[in-house]
Amino acid sequence: MSEQKLKTQIKLLTISLVVISVAFGALFVWLYAKTQKMSPDEITVKKLNLIGEDGTLRMVLSNETRQNSGVIDGKQLPPRERPAGMIFFDNNGNECGGLVFQEARQGETINKMMSFTMDNYRNDQVLQLINDETYKNGHARVRRGMAINEYPVGRNLLAFAKNLENIRLIKDTAARQRALDSLRQKDGPRRRLFIGRTNENQSGIFLFDNDGRPRMQIFVDSVGAPQILAIDTAGKSRKMIDV
Secondary structure, eight states: OOHHHHHHHHHHHHHHHHHHHHHHHHHHHHHHHHHHTOOOSOOOOSEEEEEOTTSOEEEEEEOSSSOOOOEETTEEOOOOOOOEEEEEEOTTSOEEEEEEEEEEEETTEEEEEEEEEEEOTTSSEEEEEEEEEEEETTEEEEEEEEEEEEOOTTOOHHHHHHHHHHHHTOOOHHHHHHHHHHHHHHHSOEEEEEEEEOTTSOEEEEEEOTTSOEEEEEEEOTTSOEEEEEEOTTSOEEESOOO
């Protein structure tokens, strides 16, 4: 092969490579533009993160395996089991509520649950709409309604989770339980109100004091009898009406 022919072939090969590169580049740009304008009718994913303009989370839609453990003060909470559903985050990226659901089976027991919650600032849920059903051997325990909780002012879910991790490292069972009870008493939630159906098949309004102790109940019991009860701080109840 002459030197001139070799130069010609190299030139043609160079031109071909340039043309192919330009063609692939144009194809990539076209596909990218088409992708940006796509409006798919159906998306199948295991987890979807919605973020703000600053890159922080606003909502997570996930299955139970990949569910977000929560964020407080920009810090990820320790891994924990959470059902599938949606977790909401405020404009600072802190968790502020969620909608979760699951059905769990263990032996003869079946539990079906769905919960919509709103969280206290830097803490856990204080308003909850709940449907919680448990079935075993033909018997049912069903709780459904609205619950309102409170946390001591200034308490922080991140600190609570850290203390809980340390308590779990205590080897002595009795000492671990005492520490756990103390933590819950000091930093845990206090129930203030429940409206709905209880596990005891009572339907009504249940009121609690600042320490989470039941103080008044207005309900219809499991046999259909109306009840109004006043309860003292020792837990002793007094009927307000007789029917």
